[in-house]
Amino acid sequence: MSRQQLVIIGNGMAPGRMLEHLFEAQGDFDVTIFNAEPRVNYDRIMLSPVLSGEKSYEDIIIHDDAWYAENGITLHRGEKVVAIDRDARTVTSEGGITAAYDKLVIATGSAPFIIPVPGHTLPGVLAYRDLDDVDGMKSAAVRGGRAVVIGGGLLGLEAAAGLKAQGMDVTVLHLMPTLMERQLDPNAGYLLQKELERRGIEVRCRANTKAILGTDRVEGIELEDGTVIEASLVVMAVGIRPSTSLAAEAGLQVGRGIVTDAQMRSSDPDILSIGECAEVDGRVYGLVAPLYQMARVAAATLTGTEAAFAHAETPTKLKVTGINLYSVGEFGDGPECEDVVLRDAARGSYKRVILKDDRVIGAVLYGDVADGTWYNEMLKSGEDVSAIRDTLIFGQAHQGGQAADPLAAIANLADDAEICGCNGVCKGRIVEAINDKGLTSLAEVRAHTKASASCGTCTGLVESVLALTLGDGFEKTAEGMCGCTDLGHGEVRRLIKAKGLKSIPAVMIELEWKSSHGCAKCRPALNYYLLSDWPGEYVDDQQSRFINERVHANIQKDGTYSVVPRMWGGMTSSSELRAIADVVDKFAIPDVKVTGGQRIDLLGVKKEDLPAVWADLNKAGLISGHAYSKGLRTVKTCVGSTWCRFGTQDSTGLGIKLEKFLWGSWTPAKVKLAVTGCPRNCAEATCKDIGVICVESGYQIVYGGAAGLHIQGTTELGTVQTEEEVIEIAGAMTQMYREQGFYLERIYKWADRVGYDTVKAAILDDLASRRAYYERFVFSQKFVQTDPWSERVSGVDKHEFKPMAVFDAQGVNTAMEPAE
């Protein structure tokens, strides 16, 4: 039997999931996908974190290029299908590609509804639907001004919060009297409005848009009551319409969506439809959980397995950091409905459970949403709750007099209790996967069950299931940067930028640090991130630096220090050597050593002597070598064309230029360079963070080497013609590393993590990107190229180098500082 041809129109989350099920069931299909968007499958429900800057596009990719290749899928990107020929059983795209099918899946999704008011076609009017919209909003945010969001539903509010996070002034216009009226009752809607207003988002309910104003692009908006609001961006988030025109033109039955049976078959049994464009039993859907259920059913139908789509109430959550709300089921005020309500104004929390005939039919939670899953379970099971009615509203932890143990709550859940709403994964399925497959980590559970793999709000629940199932065998893998936070370095870096956090206390408060003032691990990291992200603005916190960087020397095992002056490109002179010799004699410095970085180390200097040692070295023109810093250490060179009979270029001169350009910058970890005059590589450029190998035709640039605990040769970036290009590339690469690296992560680890192709694309191939990084580096260098030694010689931080009090044998303080 030859393989069946499966053609899919649309490459959103529903067909992506369907294919996963199909491959899992080893369905025998050749798959061709037509995607109108020029991208792979990404997680559309995470667009809001991308807009707010909390995540990047790469973070939300579900299937990368490799996945399509591995599964032999033909993906036509940016190819919109314009016709289905049901007689010939083919589809044809705008670009003229025709594909034959045995089975066809229509997953065209939906289109945002645009209110046809005057001006709705002006540039600056956007929907909130895909990554292009997000990019459009982000570039509008760069220009600043006010954004007006039309629509106070789930999407509109996420857009508003994201635009606010991007620094715009934001007004939300909502036609109805309260926000999110389809998911929230008026009380919760009011609390939500207050919270948004507290965050500086203006909310106008009962606002009816009359016209969008502007000539060449959006300038403002006019309401029915005559109010005019200035705006540089208008986002319409007033709803979606299933995209059914293609199906209708092909003569398929279409209602609100493409009509299908419970097996997801359209009126033509060889054509299935899933996703937002499909209509099952008179309903169309927009949330991910039912769409994933459709995907599961469609995969079963394609492989000839029994399955049927069944409607279920889907809980709603708002993905705005710091705002918790949960709603499920009905919350109308019907005559037979009873309400149980708990308000805690001080904590800004509101809980309402709606009962009918002693059964839960709906719940609205604002603030404290921990019990949402529990109420949803009771809603789905339809159990009689009269026995616990009195304590119901206090939540699961308060039932049966048990202590509030979060694990107990999970233990009490039935096996069919849903843990992950997005992917419809129940507790039993997770436990089974853990036991059968021997899973031990969150990442493994995500990979095998999809639980917590979409919006991530159930991560804590999944971890609890892991803890319960494995007992002591489960060690929560600390993804956080230290014990003070669960956030990883990447998340912290992104949030610092997204939220504009400019001090260590601001980071700790906004990102909810668990310790009051951090620890010796996170404080130096935060200090670096702030310094790197806000050059010229952030004031370096000396007390959050390791002692070496605080006193600009290296502490030794006996508490003395070592001092390494800079020797540009490893060159020195008789007068410098003479000054060093004099200092050694004058301060009785025990040891003098030549370092691996081509300079001289003075070992065993007493801390009190440091400023005087530096003063003498400064007089000879020697400055700090930063041998102690997470920053540029040395640029090692060979003698190159000046002396060497093999030298092809002036490697020494270029090394000196690089060192004079790069010195003083703070980086995630130390940075060492080398410039070698020919491929014989005497300067050992191929194990450095950045290396330059001079050749007859120019300069070969390599990077990502390591020669410490870990040994790794460099990777080639490319070859350039001039010294100027080498310097620009070195600055740009250092800046990219400064902006993306995690604290203490060397260049090779950073490049391993982000990918050498990514670095090459941004630094070598894309000239505009290289230039931008270079310019940001040059800007930040303006604030750091001051010799820290001469600053201290002139009195900066002098408390560091003197005891506070010195008592002699008589108990007299001989070092009392004069009053200042």
Place this chain on the structure above:
Amino acid sequence: MNASLSRTELDWRFIGTIDDIPWQGARCVENNETRIAVFRTADDRIFALEDKCPHKNGPLSQGIVHGGCVTCPLHNWVISLETGTAQGADEGRTAAFPVRLDGRDIYLQLPPGA
């Protein structure tokens, strides 16, 4: 010098003011052969420990002060400022000295006869 002597009562010795010590930092006091590290925490509490980590005698005064602890600069042992005991899995203890804050003035109690 006289002013400072008059502020030295019994064996409580005036060593300086809180403003002499950086916030979340430390300064040293030398008493004959002994060096004492005087710490100032984020909430302006003052503690004094002998300036020797119980592990390998690292100078605790040079460490990072966080919460009620200091991390030794040599091998990252974390020492309680209040008791001088090593935290976590490490075992050991460094001597703690009584300190008293009178307004912004700091008094350190040194062993009698020292």
